[in-house]
Structure formats: C-alpha cells, structure tokens
Amino acid sequence: KHGISAAYMTAAYYGLPDCDIRRLQRVQNMAAKLVLGRHRSESSRQCLKELHWLPVFVRIRFKILTIVWKCLNGHAPDYLGDLLCNNNPRGELRSSGRSNLRVPRSKCRKFGDRAFVVCGPRLWNELPVNIRQAGTILQFRSLLKTWMFAQC
16 A cells, blocks of 8 residues: 555656656756766766666656556555546447546646546556556566656
C-alpha cells in the first residue's frame, strides 16, 4: 500500500505547467550530476541515461501507468480500481482486442484532465498492446521503461 500512495502522489504532478516541470527537471539533472560526480556544465541527458533515470515529465507518466496496471491486475486498492472502466464499443472495432479503457469527459479542462480517472485511461490507451498485456509488474515496468526511453 505504501508504494501505491507514493506513486499516487507523484501522479499528482501530471498536467503541471511546463515552468514547474522544468524546475523539477533541473533538480533531477543536478542530482544526477552529483551522483555521478560530474561537472555542472556536462550534459544532463547523458547523466540521466547512464543512471537509467527517466526525465521528470516521463517519470510522472510512468508512475500513472504503473498504477493503472496494478488496478487492472488486482494489485491496487479497490477505490482506485473502481475508477477505471473497460471500453465496450457497440460494434466490432480493430481496437476491441486491445483492452482500451474508457476515458470520461471532464467538465473542467484545466484541472479535470489531470484527474487519475481521465489521465490514467488516456495514457493507457496510448500504450502498445504488448506492454499492456505484460503478465507481471516486473515485466510491465521493464517493457514500459524501455519503450519510454525509446520515446525520449
């Protein structure tokens, strides 16, 4: 349970203004250089890669998607799992075998889109099917992190 609450708090950063994300990214960049004993003028991106650290904006999405996987596989509290619904289209679509989640409409675009019930399914539906179908949390996290590193 402790892991879920910590990840849920990290997910609260989703949708923050870019200026706030950039501040957090600067802190992460300096921490990476400190850990590796590098000079502050060296490339932050290279330091993050060496440490296998995802950039802040990607890490936030990683945490949200990990929570979604746990919800769908019975490893999260019921109150979170109850927020997610499978998308049951009326007709047969190509996406019907892809386990898409229903993305509810939010009334308040600025803050409503940041809610887990909206951003979780939206991010989940963007994932490749092979990652969604991972059988264990370790396999899911490994596939997800590899995919995310390739994206950034």
